[in-house]
Amino acid sequence: QVQLVESGGGVVQPGTSLRLSCAASGFTFSNYGMHWVRQAPGKGLEWVAVIWNDGGNKYYADSVKGRITISRDNSKNTLYLQVNSLRAEDTAVYYCSRDGGQSGYDYVFDYWGQGALVTVSS
Amino acid sequence: QSALTQPPSASGSPGQSVTISCTGTSSDFGGYNYVSWYQQHPGKAPKLMIYEVSKRPSGVPDRFSGSKSGNTASLTVSGLQAEDEADYFCNSYAGSNNWVFGGGTKLTVL
Numbered sequence: 001q002v003q004l005v006e007s008g009g010g011v012v013q014p015g016t017s018l019r020l021s022c023a024a025s026g027f028t029f030s031n032y033g034m035h036w037v038r039q040a041p042g043k044g045l046e047w048v049a050v051i052w053n054d055g056g057n058k059y060y061a062d063s064v065k066g067r068i069t070i071s072r073d074n075s076k077n078t079l080y081l082q083v084n085s086l087r088a089e090d091t092a093v094y095y096c097s098r099d100g101g102q103s104g105y106d107y108v109f110d111y112w113g114q115g116a117l118v119t120v121s122s
Numbered sequence: 123q124s125a126l127t128q129p130p131s132a133s134g135s136p137g138q139s140v141t142i143s144c145t146g147t148s149s150d151f152g153g154y155n156y157v158s159w160y161q162q163h164p165g166k167a168p169k170l171m172i173y174e175v176s177k178r179p180s181g182v183p184d185r186f187s188g189s190k191s192g193n194t195a196s197l198t199v200s201g202l203q204a205e206d207e208a209d210y211f212c213n214s215y216a217g218s219n220n221w222v223f224g225g226g227t228k229l230t231v232l
Contacts, residue, residue, distance in 0.1 A: 035221075044125060045160070045168065045211050047221040059219035095167060105173050107156040107215035112167035 002026040002111045004096050009116030016086055020116050022079040022096030030054075030074040033099035035109055036081045038092040046092075049081065050099065086120045093117050126150055126212055126224035133230040134202045142227045144195040144212030152217030157195040159188060162209045162226075171210075172197060199229070207231045 008020040022034070036048040049060045049070040058070050069082040079096050093115040100110030126146040134140035144157070151157070157175045160168035170179055172188040175195060185200045195214070199206050212224040 037223075044226040045213075045223040046125075047213075047223060050219060050221075057219075061220070100170070100173070105170070105179065107154075107221070108158040108170055108173045108213070109160070109168070110170050110173075110179070112169070114167050 002098065004098065004111060004113035006094065006096055006113045006116035009094065009118045011119045011121060012086055013122055014086055014088065014120055017082065017084045018086060018118060020081040020083070020094050020096075020118070022081075022113055024077045024079065024096075024098075027098070029072075029077040031102050033101060034070075034072060034079045035097045035099060036070060036079075037095045037097055037109065037112075039095070039115070040089070040092045043092075048094075051079070053102075083118070086118075088120050091118060091120045126214060126222055128210075128212060128224040128227045130225070131228045131230065133232055134199075135232045136202050136204065138202050139198060139200040140202060140229065141196050141198045142210055142212075142229070144197070144214075144224045146193050146214060146222070148193055150216055150222050151190075151193060151195075151214050154215055154217065155190065156215035157188065157190055158213045159186075159197045160211045160213065161206075162211065164208075168211065202231050204231050 003025045005023045033052045035050045051058045051070045071080045095115045096113045097109035098111040100108045155175045159172040162168040175190045176188040211226045
């Protein structure tokens with residue numbers, strides 16, 4: 001079965017950097033686009049970034065462009081999110097999610113991980 | 123694109139139907155019918171409930187249905203059950219590799 005497991009969250013100081021990982025299993029990782037979606041405490045979901053299956057095409061939400069980098073290692077079935085110059089407003093649960101296109105669910109998030117909490121605080 | 127607009131709360135008694143709206147602009151929907159809905163129970167990951175406006179993934183009860191008219195999409199939950207109590211988020215593919223979510227609606231089963 002499809003599993004997505006995030007890691008790398010924690011409490012970090014403003015201005016520092018953090019890299020989140022998402023280990024994927026149960027499907028052919030290299031065939032699927034992958035997203036990061038975040039949710040601030042008590043707030044709604046916010047799409048952050050997408051990387052398509054070969055890693056060559058990446059797109060970001062305007063709100064994070066320039067500070068966030070999405071990447072993947074298809075040999076390790078792992079998705080990454082690098083967040084630089086962390087701010088209080090980056091405090092959120094960060095979910096990795098599979099794009100459903102290869103499964104017939106175009107432009108949707110068909111599987112989600114349990115999320116990694118990032119708290120930006122001094 | 124700013125977030126799609128959803129009512130913060132909705133409620134209904136067991137067995138009743140409830141409809142949650144999701145309003146945006148024409149650019150939010152990008153001229154596509156790629157509207158999806160997600161259910162999120164407290165402390166849990168979201169779950170895909172509806173895609174392409176009105177289609178249900180396998181395993182989602184047919185009590186859940188979706189529709190869209192103009193720049194407003196809707197999720198209807200019929201025959202409300204206690205386990206339907208959750209937050210519901212709409213999402214739209216806005217084109218050019220950009221997605222936008224709604225602010226979420228907390229559904230309470232009375």
